[in-house]
Amino acid sequence: MQTATAKTATQNACRLCNPLGACLAFRGIEKCVPFLHGSQGCATYIRRYLISHYKEPIDIASSNFNEETAVFGGSHNLKVGLKNVTKQYKPEVIGIATTCLSETIGEDVPMILREYVAAFGSDAPMPEMIFASTPSYQGSHIDGFHAAVRAAVKTFAEGGAEKHLVNIFPGMISPADIRYLKEILTAFDLPYVLLPDYSQTLDGGPWGEYHRIPPGGTPRSAITFTGSAAASIEFGSTLEASKSAGGYLEEQFDVPRLNLAMPIGIRETDRFFDLLEKLTEKPTPEKYQDERRRLVDAYADGHKYVFGKKAILYGEEDLVISMASFLHEIGVVPVLCASGGKSGLMRERLEELIPDMDENGITVRDGVDFVDIENESAVLQPDLLIGNSKGFTMSKKSQLPLVRIGFPIHDRFGGQRLHHLGYRGTQELFDRIVNTVIEQRQNASPIGYTYM
Amino acid sequence: MDTQNISLLEGREKQVYEKKNGQTEVDIACDTTSLSGSVSQRACVFCGSRVVLYPVADAIHIVHGPIGCAAYTWDIRGAVSSGPELHRLSFSTDLREMDVIYGGEKKLYRSLIELIDQYKPNAAFIYSTCIIGVIGDDIDAVCRKVEKEKGIPVMPVHSEGFKGTKKDGYKAACTALMKLIGTGSTEGISKFSINILGEFNLAGEAWIIREYYEKMGIQVVATMTGDGRIDAIRRSHGASLNVVQCSGSMTSLAKEMEEKYGIPYIRVSYFGFEDMSKSLYDVAQYFGESPEIMEKAKEIVHDEIRHYYPEMQKFKKALTGKKAAIYVGGAFKTFSLIKALRTIGMSVVLAGSQTGNKDDYRRLKEMCEEGTVIVDDSNPVELSKFILEKGADLLIGGVKERPIAFKLGVGFCDHNHERKIPLAGFIGMYNFAKEVYESVMSPVWQFAPRKGGIK
Numbered sequence: 001m002q003t004a005t006a007k008t009a010t011q012n013a014c015r016l017c018n019p020l021g022a023c024l025a026f027r028g029i030e031k032c033v034p035f036l037h038g039s040q041g042c043a044t045y046i047r048r049y050l051i052s053h054y055k056e057p058i059d060i061a062s063s064n065f066n067e068e069t070a071v072f073g074g075s076h077n078l079k080v081g082l083k084n085v086t087k088q089y090k091p092e093v094i095g096i097a098t099t100c101l102s103e104t105i106g107e108d109v110p111m112i113l114r115e116y117v118a119a120f121g122s123d124a125p126m127p128e129m130i131f132a133s134t135p136s137y138q139g140s141h142i143d144g145f146h147a148a149v150r151a152a153v154k155t156f157a158e159g160g161a162e163k164h165l166v167n168i169f170p171g172m173i174s175p176a177d178i179r180y181l182k183e184i185l186t187a188f189d190l191p192y193v194l195l196p197d198y199s200q201t202l203d204g205g206p207w208g209e210y211h212r213i214p215p216g217g218t219p220r221s222a223i224t225f226t227g228s229a230a231a232s233i234e235f236g237s238t239l240e241a242s243k244s245a246g247g248y249l250e251e252q253f254d255v256p257r258l259n260l261a262m263p264i265g266i267r268e269t270d271r272f273f274d275l276l277e278k279l280t281e282k283p284t285p286e287k288y289q290d291e292r293r294r295l296v297d298a299y300a301d302g303h304k305y306v307f308g309k310k311a312i313l314y315g316e317e318d319l320v321i322s323m324a325s326f327l328h329e330i331g332v333v334p335v336l337c338a339s340g341g342k343s344g345l346m347r348e349r350l351e352e353l354i355p356d357m358d359e360n361g362i363t364v365r366d367g368v369d370f371v372d373i374e375n376e377s378a379v380l381q382p383d384l385l386i387g388n389s390k391g392f393t394m395s396k397k398s399q400l401p402l403v404r405i406g407f408p409i410h411d412r413f414g415g416q417r418l419h420h421l422g423y424r425g426t427q428e429l430f431d432r433i434v435n436t437v438i439e440q441r442q443n444a445s446p447i448g449y450t451y452m
Numbered sequence: 453m454d455t456q457n458i459s460l461l462e463g464r465e466k467q468v469y470e471k472k473n474g475q476t477e478v479d480i481a482c483d484t485t486s487l488s489g490s491v492s493q494r495a496c497v498f499c500g501s502r503v504v505l506y507p508v509a510d511a512i513h514i515v516h517g518p519i520g521c522a523a524y525t526w527d528i529r530g531a532v533s534s535g536p537e538l539h540r541l542s543f544s545t546d547l548r549e550m551d552v553i554y555g556g557e558k559k560l561y562r563s564l565i566e567l568i569d570q571y572k573p574n575a576a577f578i579y580s581t582c583i584i585g586v587i588g589d590d591i592d593a594v595c596r597k598v599e600k601e602k603g604i605p606v607m608p609v610h611s612e613g614f615k616g617t618k619k620d621g622y623k624a625a626c627t628a629l630m631k632l633i634g635t636g637s638t639e640g641i642s643k644f645s646i647n648i649l650g651e652f653n654l655a656g657e658a659w660i661i662r663e664y665y666e667k668m669g670i671q672v673v674a675t676m677t678g679d680g681r682i683d684a685i686r687r688s689h690g691a692s693l694n695v696v697q698c699s700g701s702m703t704s705l706a707k708e709m710e711e712k713y714g715i716p717y718i719r720v721s722y723f724g725f726e727d728m729s730k731s732l733y734d735v736a737q738y739f740g741e742s743p744e745i746m747e748k749a750k751e752i753v754h755d756e757i758r759h760y761y762p763e764m765q766k767f768k769k770a771l772t773g774k775k776a777a778i779y780v781g782g783a784f785k786t787f788s789l790i791k792a793l794r795t796i797g798m799s800v801v802l803a804g805s806q807t808g809n810k811d812d813y814r815r816l817k818e819m820c821e822e823g824t825v826i827v828d829d830s831n832p833v834e835l836s837k838f839i840l841e842k843g844a845d846l847l848i849g850g851v852k853e854r855p856i857a858f859k860l861g862v863g864f865c866d867h868n869h870e871r872k873i874p875l876a877g878f879i880g881m882y883n884f885a886k887e888v889y890e891s892v893m894s895p896v897w898q899f900a901p902r903k904g905g906i907k
Contacts, residue, residue: 009563010519010546017520039582039613040486041496045524048851057855059832064488065614070586081489084461088490088833100518101582101614104552136518137552137583207859208901210836393527393540 012370012393014314015340017136019097020046021145021172023060026095026130028196029152030217033091035061037078037109038099053408054175054202054416056214061085061094065101074102075112082116086127089212093220095130095148103135128220130155140341142316145172146236146243149195153245156220157227159253165191165225166279167232167255169245170421171262171318172407175203177421184422187285188276193222193229195245203416227253231279233272236318237261237349238341261353262318262421264429265326266295268353269422291423298427299330302434307331309437312377314338314387315406317346317366319420323386323405324362325353326426332433334362335380342367370394384436389415401436405429460834463487467828469813471820481828486617491831493779493852494806496613498581499525500621503869504701505577505609505628507652508680509533512573514543516560516591517581521613522546529869530654533679538573547583557589564598564606574682575605577628585612605682607631618781619700619807626705629676629685633709636683638690644739645671647691647715649706650698651722653678654869657876661722664732664877668748670739676702689713693738695720695731700782700807721784722876723884724792725760729753756878764796767885770893772797777844779827779835779853780867783808783816789848789867790819796885801842804830832856840902845892861900863891 019036023046026034036043043062050058061084063069063077078096085094098109113129120126132151134144149169170181178199185192200216226232226245232255234246239259241247246257263272269292273284284292309332313320317339324334337350347364351357357364363380365372374394377385385391386403389410395402409415419425438452460468466481486492498521505513506529515522522544533539545563547556564576576598580591591608599606607628611621646665651658658678665672674680674688694706694717706717718738720731732753736746776798778786783805790800803816804827816826825838836856839847847857850868857864865887867875875884897903 008545008559008566009514010522010544011567012526012542013519013523013544013546015519016523017518020520035489039496040492040494041499041613042520043491044493044495044499044852045520049524051851051855055855055858057832057859059491061489061491062486064486064490064492065582067615070582070614077488080487084487084489085491088461088831099582100520100547100552101586104583104586135549136520137548140519206861206900210833210840210860212833390526 010369012390013340014338014369014373014390015140016049017141018134018139018144018147019099019136020049021141021143022095022097022132022134022148023058024050024141024172024198025145025148025152025196026097027058027201028198028217029093029095029130029223030219031092031213032095032217033059033061033085033089033093033213035063035081035085035094035096036099037063037074037096037102037107038065039101040064042099049408052410056202056204058202059089070101070105073105074107075115078109078112079116079119082129083120090125091127091213093128093130095132095152097132097134097144097148099134100136103133103137109133128155142172142318142341143243146239146245149245150243150248152195152223153226153248156223157249157253158224160228162230163191163225163228165193165229167226167229167246167249168192168194169232169234170194171236171239172316173235173262173421174407174416174418175199176417176419177425180419180422180424184276184288187287188280188282190276190280193226194218195223195226227255229255231256231258233258233260233275235260235262237321237353238317238343238345240343240345261325261349262322264322264420265329265426266292266299266423267329268322268325269426272422288423291427295423295427295430298430302430303331305434305437308333309384310335310380310382312336312338312373312380312382312385314373314385314391317341317343319406321346321350321353324350326429327386328354328360328362330430333360335382336373336376337362337364338368338373338376339366340368374398384433386433401440403433403436461487461490464490464834467830468834469817469826471817471822471824471826486829491833492806492829493831494618494829496618497616497621497624498579498611498613500618500701501579501609501611501625502621503529503652504622504625505677506539507531507533507677508575508577508682508685509539510536510573510681511575511577512538512541512543512567512571513577513579514545514560514563514567515579515581516545516556516584516589517547518583519544519546521579521581529652530872531652531678531869532656533653534659535681538571543567552583552587555587555589556584557591557594560589560591561594561598564594565602568598568602568604573604575607575632577607577609579609579611581611582613585615605632605635617807622701623704626702626708629705630708632682632685634686634689634713636686638687641673641687641690642671643692644669644742644745645673645691646693646695646735647673647688648675648678649694649696649717650702651675651678651876652698655872655874657722657874657880660874660877660879664752665735667752668732668736668745669742670735670745676705689715691715693718693735695735697721698782699784719784721788723785723788723880725757725795725878725881726791727788728876728878728881729757760878760882763882764885767889768795768797770889774798774845774892775801775843776846776848777802777835777839777842779804779830779847779849781806781850783812785867786816787819792881792884795881796888798846798888800824801844802827802835802838804828836860846888861897861902863888863894863897865891
């Protein structure tokens with residue numbers, strides 16, 4: 001029998017480490033190779049983890065620390081590694097992120113990079129280098145993601161006369177979501193720079209020949225323009241300006257930062273489209289108004305299945321906040337909004353979207369692991385779980401259905417093609433949630449209804 | 453084709469060899485750390501220790517360090533247990549900045565005490581990760597203290613990622629196991645008894661193998677570490693023979709047990725009819741004083757092959773002439789796979805491993821046909837180059853190799869931790885052939901660019 005729950009250790013973590021997010025973001029820059037300054041294992045584990053979700057080759061280089069490196073510093077290894085990556089991958093950009101090891105021994109990566117450029121700068125071609133500090137003992141994968149995006153902008157953005165374009169920094173979303181956002185912006189006839197864009201690099205077609213670096217990604221040249229954009233749209237309720245690409249551009253080049261919650265649900269998506277209407281001075285294209293109408297209609301058709309259902313929601317803080325707002329508008333109660341992340345802002349931001357959350361029995365917990373969530377679940381008695389694949393263990397144990405969203409999805413097919421954002425993503429989510437409830441009811445009924 | 457422009461990296465030439473007539477013998481350089489920046493398919497010391505000890509199901513496995521190492525290895529192997537499942541939980545001391553500055557010993561101590569109280573394990577393994585080697589936590593002292601207080605074995609595993617290669621991780625794991633071995637009672641152990649080493653019970657494979665041996669009248673004292681139990685490991689020094697698969701990870705343990713307890717060992721493989729049969733015969737031969745054991749072994753081999761052979765012919769007919777590429781963790785497995793592939797009519801055009809040694813590669817060269825490329829510690833660019841150049845129809849590897857095959861329109865068989873269908877034993881050979889058949893013969897490849905499917 002299990003007695004008290006151990007609290008010091010983290011059990012079945014509900015978050016991943018900082019460098020993973022950086023590698024993912026670097027994958028969304030054209031002709032860029034992610035490079036981890038640390039042990040071989042970090043790169044390999046992260047590759048394996050990402051591959052299990054995206055089902056695409058994901059090469060991440062490593063400076064491959066050994067004992068000498070740990071004692072005398074990783075400068076030599078990093079330089080040899082950069083040379084080798086340059087030779088083998090012929091990248092235009094190398095995205096370098098640190099690990100707990102290189103951070104702990106106090107590596108001065110920017111200095112090493114300067115030395116490298118000084119020594120080999122005349123050897124053409126010299127890739128551009130982006131550096132993000134991502135010690136695994138701080139924050140979580142989402143911090144690494146934003147750090148890498150900010151570092152990319154910091155490295156490449158140039159100021160200048162305002163251009164007719166917007167930046168869009170959507171955060172950690174699915175390749176399908178990225179494609180959808182690009183489609184929307186194109187439909188509004190609004191030139192944009194979307195960063196990072198791994199919609200093709202992590203969800204692309206077959207290859208007739210081997211590509212050292214998969215085609216796709218935000219071009220380096222486009223990132224240069226972010227400094228002269230008319231505005232930056234940045235998703236992420238808990239993403240602070242001081243840590244974000246949009247924040248940097250606002251501070252450095254006076255590009256206004258327009259921060260939104262991830263557009264999930266009708267209300268938050270309306271806000272996003274309102275903003276686009278304002279920026280373009282054009283109405284929302286008919287196609288999306290149509291999507292919205294169908295969604296409102298679907299809400300009506302499906303509302304009775306889901307009303308009053310209790311859900312436990314977990315994942316990255318920003319995803320959880322927007323999902324909670326969506327669930328709230330369809331009558332599902334997110335009795336627990338949980339995250340392994342701990343920005344300290346989650347509750348406050350959630351309250352802004354759902355002012356009456358306390359009266360509605362919505363609770364928030366950050367910095368949790370799956371054992372914490374399981375313990376909460378025993379008390380809260382939810383009807384379903386909504387989150388990534390890592391909740392399957394508890395879902396099986398407590399016989400609760402799991403609606404898989406976000407990252408990682410390791411135990412179902414097509415996680416990279418799931419939509420979450422906008423009217424289309426909300427429609428998909430709504431359909432899946434309703435169907436999960438229907439399936440439960442159908443399976444639980446001895447009668448075998450064929451109409452549900 | 454782009455492959456012609458892919459050249460090997462400086463420092464990699466000696467880890468790639470193509471068997472050609474008249475070529476002077478070159479020793480493949482191996483047993484080295486990976487080249488910086490080469491995108492090795494290898495992991496690290498921690499990974500080596502973690503995979504070896506992972507299946508011990510009634511112990512808790514605590515990863516001492518920041519969260520990543522524990523998160524990425526949570527429930528990572530398909531190593532199943534017939535009883536407790538503590539190995540499927542992920543525990544981390546989750547060190548933060550302040551812990552890195554002030555040291556993580558106290559946090560480790562508290563974590564251990566609490567987790568042992570909560571889960572009542574029969575032992576605990578503490579894995580040190582990279583930064584432990586730098587901040588200098590004395591995990592041995594913490595382990596001794598907790599062991600004393602809690603009365604269960606608490607074993608430090610010195611697996612700092614940067615302190616060598618995956619193989620050094622195997623060694624660290626074996627060191628931890630050696631601390632357990634010899635601490636249990638050997639009462640009631642038959643003289644016809646073995647330990648199964650280097651079998652991790654992926655998809656229940658250890659159960660299949662165990663059943664064969666038990667049918668032969670042999671007692672299996674411990675499997676290390678598949679479906680592993682602390683008590684069984686503690687008394688494993690009472691067995692008469694160690695039967696070692698996965699040579700890379702467990703040979704050092706077998707050697708140590710031979711030295712310390714006088715238990716001889718033999719190396720076996722359970723993949724393919726040929727090697728599977730041999731591993732039963734070799735054990736029977738060791739217990740030659742009991743001829744019934746050999747009789748039983750022959751009976752098993754006969755019955756099993758008779759059962760699966762006819763069905764295999766369908767696969768063989770379809771697959772004859774197809775070409776395979778193999779890239780797996782240990783070289784020993786490649787030997788079996790080459791033979792198994794021959795059974796179904798396939799030839800091998802590329803063979804390689806992450807951690808083979810000189811002897812392994814010498815033997816691999818002898819086994820391979822003309823034109824076969826042999827690689828040590830390869831990378832995606834190299835693997836792709838050779839798969840395309842050699843026109844492989846199949847790649848055998850693990851999760852990291854899978855997308856390379858599928859992107860290029862090549863069939864794939866997962867022969868690594870994540871497999872859910874047993875590939876060991878006679879039934880395993882059937883499953884293997886079926887899986888290869890289903891992937892290579894799938895109609896979907898007609899649309900692959902290399903088959904001219906997409907303009």
